[in-house]
Amino acid sequence: MKAASLGMTTRIPIVDGIPIRSSPRKSPFSRILFSASSRAARMGSTRAKNSAPASVSWTVDGHKWLNTPYDCAMAICKDPSTLAAAMNSDAVYSSGTATSQKNLTLEFSRRARGIPVWAILRTLGRNGVAEMVDRHCAQATQLADTLRAEGFDVIDRVVLNQLIVRGQNDEETRAIQSAAHESGEVWFGMSSWDGKAAFRLSISSWRTTDEDIARLVKVLVAGRNSYQHQAS
DSSP: OEEEESOBTTBOOOOSSOGGGGSOOOSTTSEEEEESSHHHHTTTOTTTTTSOTTOSEEEEESTTTTOOOTTOEEEEESOHHHHHHHHOOOBTTBOOOTTSGGGTSSOSOOOOTHHHHHHHHHHHHHHHHHHHHHHHHHHHHHHHHHHHHTTOEEESOOOSSEEEEEOSSHHHHHHHHHHHHHHTSOOOOEEEETTEEEEEEEOOOTTOOHHHHHHHHHHHHHHHHHHHHHHO
């Protein structure tokens, strides 16, 4: 079996031609991919629609790009019978078909999380999802370019919708995040890269506009300038 993750909390490396694509299929689950964001990216997006097409199974969460509740995870399997065989929980007193809900998941009873996923996809449609994904990717690239021009350290490549940013040192980086939160304009979490403090900027809300990106840059620059002024 070959398994790979298309994303981490500090990077989403969507790439074409990853090693698992040429792996021999020795079992129905020979190529399994895990990602919280990449599935939405493949729904027509010009940025990532060619990513890992040879995979036979996916696990993906809808809470990133589709903005669903957190527990909207999905298992997507090319062969439905394989999925049903792996998940089957039939007993003499409780049996069902291969397509019974209890034979497609790890639990008998769960909330109807398919409804918000369906509603969002029905509202946006394939073109709407693709437009949102491409817009967020473009905004992330623009944000990275602008922050670099302003003297921030943007770590690693920006390949999808998020970036990792640092100030000149750990203290400045934390001060920038704190000032941004105190401004009431934005929230983002701290992270780390090679043992150094950093913060992660992930663009995934359908409401985010180019004007919001410009506002974010102003907030980050103001926080950085305030720290440097106080430290001088």
